[in-house]
Amino acid sequence: MNTLPKSTALVDGIYIGLMSGTSMDGVDVAVVNFFQEKIDFIHAETFEYPASIKDRLYKITSNKILHNLDDIGQLDADIGIFFGQCANRSIGKSNLNSSEVLAIGSHGQTIWHSPLGSAPYSWQIGNPSIITARTLISTVSDFRNLDMAFSGQGAPLAPAFHLAFLGESNRSRIVLNIGGIANISILDKESPTAIGYDTGPGNCLMDLWHQLHTGEQYDKGGASARAGEILPELLERFLEEDFFQKEGPKSTGRETFNLGYIKSAIKSLGNIENFSPEDIQATLLELTVVSITSNIHALKTHDIKDIYLCGGGSANIFLVEQLKKALGSCVVKSTADLGIDPDHVESCAFAWLAQQRISGRPVTLSTGGERKQLVLGALYQAP
Numbered sequence: 387m388n389t390l391p392k393s394t395a396l397v398d399g400i401y402i403g404l405m406s407g408t409s410m411d412g413v414d415v416a417v418v419n420f421f422q423e424k425i426d427f428i429h430a431e432t433f434e435y436p437a438s439i440k441d442r443l444y445k446i447t448s449n450k451i452l453h454n455l456d457d458i459g460q461l462d463a464d465i466g467i468f469f470g471q472c473a474n475r476s477i478g479k480s481n482l483n484s485s486e487v488l489a490i491g492s493h494g495q496t497i498w499h500s501p502l503g504s505a506p507y508s509w510q511i512g513n514p515s516i517i518t519a520r521t522l523i524s525t526v527s528d529f530r531n532l533d534m535a536f537s538g539q540g541a542p543l544a545p546a547f548h549l550a551f552l553g554e555s556n557r558s559r560i561v562l563n564i565g566g567i568a569n570i571s572i573l574d575k576e577s578p579t580a581i582g583y584d585t586g587p588g589n590c591l592m593d594l595w596h597q598l599h600t601g602e603q604y605d606k607g608g609a610s611a612r613a614g615e616i617l618p619e620l621l622e623r624f625l626e627e628d629f630f631q632k633e634g635p636k637s638t639g640r641e642t643f644n645l646g647y648i649k650s651a652i653k654s655l656g657n658i659e660n661f662s663p664e665d666i667q668a669t670l671l672e673l674t675v676v677s678i679t680s681n682i683h684a685l686k687t688h689d690i691k692d693i694y695l696c697g698g699g700s701a702n703i704f705l706v707e708q709l710k711k712a713l714g715s716c717v718v719k720s721t722a723d724l725g726i727d728p729d730h731v732e733s734c735a736f737a738w739l740a741q742q743r744i745s746g747r748p749v750t751l752s753t754g755g756e757r758k759q760l761v762l763g764a765l766y767q768a769p
């Protein structure tokens with residue numbers, strides 16, 4: 387095998403992480419300083435997508451059938467421009483110069499994730515060349531496809547970061563990230579590798595249903611779900627989806643959990659108008675709770691009691707209440723208790739992945755079931 391010269395000394399300094407998840411709500415930006423394997427926050431902010439980008443993203447991701455390739459190319463460029471602007475604004479608010487930032491790690495916006503096809507791939511847009519040109523900072527992107535080419539699922543990647551910054555050598559923990567999709571990282575004190583996988587929908591279905599009925603982005607605090615009653619038959623229909631029958635490692639996205647999925651389960655039980663929107667909202671919230679907790683309860687061998695929440699779903703008060711009830715004897719806390727803002731765990735993870743890439747360091751993954759090490763991400767170097 388042809389091998390490149392290795393440089394594995396950790397390059398400490400200021401990095402920026404850009405995370406734009408399946409919720410398609412916008413981009414989380416974290417400006418951080420890595421020093422001797424510790425992290426210092428300089429600035430963290432979420433920038434909502436402008437409506438023009440959001441509308442086109444919803445259109446492209448809600449239908450597999452292509453209408454116009456130019457639409458995708460243009461959206462790729464427009465998201466790259468937007469990400470560059472967000473990075474620049476965050477640099478300004480940090481009182482920094484772009485020359486002081488070593489690199490940007492940009493996850494990109496997933497438009498399709500296909501981990502189980504004959505040739506698995508994961509497709510993120512948000513042109514990284516444009517981010518480099520707009521910020522004059524080297525940008526690392528395309529973190530998932532190398533792992534997929536080596537038989538992994540390409541997702542989730544954050545568990546390696548969770549282990550490095552939220553793990554503890556004498557106490558096992560679970561990190562539960564509730565974004566559009568929910569994923570768990572098992573930080574077992576007996577294991578040198580974090581095992582992590584998607585458990586199913588986090589907020590994405592609740593968001594879609596709430597948007598359809600109210601026009602609001604999301605069900606603030608879970609108020610609408612709280613006003614409804616769980617529909618057991620509908621919950622059962624939702625749980626028939628193949629993804630829930632599989633064991634981890636596994637990953638998923640809006641390709642499976644979308645408005646079509648919600649509507650076809652409802653239609654199988656009768657006319658959609660016969661159900662109250664709040665009852666369906668309550669049932670979708672329960673689906674998130676059941677799919678998360680059944681995965682955690684299935685981890686009998688680990689007997690982990692400490693669960694740390696992050697992601698936008700941790701601000702949904704009713705969801706957190708229901709999770710706490712369902713998790714019984716587990717202690718549910720926030721990653722803020724470990725020093726990382728729950729809204730910025732993932733953006734920090736991509737700043738860290740950029741640091742690993744710049745340092746030529748492999749990241750340890752278990753997305754394909756077996757442990758492997760890969761240097762992740764493609765580098766778009768600033769002049």
Ligand SMILES: Nc1ncnc2c1ncn2[C@@H]1O[C@H](COP(=O)(O)OP(=O)(O)O)[C@@H](O)[C@H]1O
Pocket residue numbers: 406407408409410411412564565566567589590593603604605606607608696697698699701702703732
């Ligand atoms: N106050 C809140 N109440 C209920 N849900 C919230 C609240 N704040 C954020 N969320 C949920 O979090 C989502 C964003 O979570 P995020 O972690 O950014 O996901 P992703 O990584 O998929 O973009 C929103 O779409 C919304 O569903």
Ligand SMILES: [Mg+2]
Pocket residue numbers: 405406407409410411412413414
């Ligand atoms: Mg988000």
